[in-house]
Amino acid sequence: MKSKPPAAAPTLPDAARRGREIEELYQRFSSAGRRRLRWRRLLWGVSWAAWLELLAGLKRTVDLLAAILLLAAFSPLLLAAGLLARVSGGGLARAPRLGRWACEFALYSFRFGPGTTGRLAARLRLGRLPVLFNILRGDLSLVGPRAVSPQEAGEAELLAWKRYNVRPGLVCLWWIRSRANIAYSSEAEVDLEYMETHSLRGDMGIALRAVPAILFGAGMATAPDRIRVLGIRIDNLTMREALDFLLARVRDPHAPPAQVCFLNADCANIACRDAAYLDVLESASLTLADGIGLKIAGKILARDIRQNVNGTDLFPRLCEALETHGGGLYLLGARPGVAEAVAQWIHTKYPGVRVCGCQHGYFTPAEEPEVVRRVAASGAGVLLVAFGAPRQEKWIQRHLAETGVRVALGVGGLFDFYSGRIPRAPQWMREMGLEWLFRFWQEPGRMWRRYFQGNLLFVFRVVKERLGYPPGPARGESLREA
Secondary structure: OOOOOOOOOOOHHHHHHHHHHHHHHHHHHOHHHHHHHHHHHHHHHHHHHHHHHHHHHHHHHHHHHHHHHHHHHHHHHHHHHHHHHHHOOOEEEEEEEEOHHHOEEEEEEEEOOOOHHHHHHHHOOHHHOOHHHHHHHOOOEEEOOOOOOHHHOOHHHHHHHHHHHOOOEEEOHHHHHHHOOOOOOOHHHHHHHHHHHOOHHHHHHHHHHHHHHHHHOOOOOOOOOEEEEOOEEEEOOOHHHHHHHHHHHHHOOOOOOEEEEEEOHHHHHHHOOOHHHHHHHHHOOEEEEOOHHHHHHHHHHOOOOOOOOOHHHHHHHHHHHHHHHOOOEEEEEOOOOHHHHHHHHHHHHOOOOOEEEEEOOOOOHHHHHHHHHHHHHHOOOEEEEEOOOOHHHHHHHHHHHHHOOOEEEEOOOHHHHHOOOOOOOOHHHHHOOOHHHHHHHHOHHHHHHHHHHHHHHHHHHHHHHHOOOOOOOOOOOOOOOO
């Protein structure tokens, strides 16, 4: 019986690797290594605390100077508002709030009486002026998480415990996103995002973004579930409600297949001269408000839009939901290779999502039946079609039943963003409602007509409707598809 040959001696690279592993284990688990690890953690904690204190000191200096200047500038208005509050039967109110390190303080404001003058002063937000004294005292900062009441600091607040590392602020990131209709995450999540990224420069940016946020007006969570703009039906949902609808349709095999459309200012202009496209929007399962143009239209018409439910922001949330609940995606449209790049992005970010197939949008009419057959054979539950409006919506309406999918969405240029072919506007521009300006800067030759001529035409039509003229979708006038 042959004996086994002796094991080969480890090569030099293997020996070096084993030596490094042994040295690493010694560094981690020996008594000296544990001491070094404790000291490293201590130094990290002290460094982090010192950085927080330095940043807080710089912020405090800026807050103090700003409060002094604002008090000097608004002192006549402050005195007049205080006198008006006293005369109208109100006075100085103190509301308990939690500040830095969760210490309680009194938030100052003027309380006005029920008369006409008091209501006017309250409408002009004069009651907020005394908070400048809170900033002067160090209770508040100009920028920071919202000052919550002790009653709000329940179990939900445990998610945002880091908010108490800094002073609360007059302006917060969540407030800005709420005003811009893009507050898709909870307040606690946005506060955590602020705490992980805040800096003096970032706070200055938030303060500047507060100016357009004031002009946007407050988001209306109690707005009607369905409204009309230029005679076009809009399902006035939040991002969460839209996602719940999509998931319900994907999971229910007995429900009819759903078509979801996104309506922005450009789409509304198209619908005003393309009767077939308007009919598609009216018959769709959901038509969702997309973009700052619809929010402005809602303000003009006194029909508030709850949230900017655009496909680009909905897409990653849909992928996250499908990763948990199941259901495959089929990507149809854009240039050759773009859909495949989006599929790679999905595999990287959401590996649990099944991409059932990809197909570019440059196929001929003769190839269309084969494209529809491949979508149906893929077993996908959700179909994303990126042909551009109105072609994508009309295509979905014609072929929805044949594809066998549960939900089909027309997503326009979404594939270009997630493939990396075209970068999306930075978050701060989206919070200011300036994503359209970023797109114009990227492709001025293609976008100038849509964003300058088209947006002016859209506002003109909305103002006409506000003045009592018929909303004017021109049934019978067709638009040649590009």
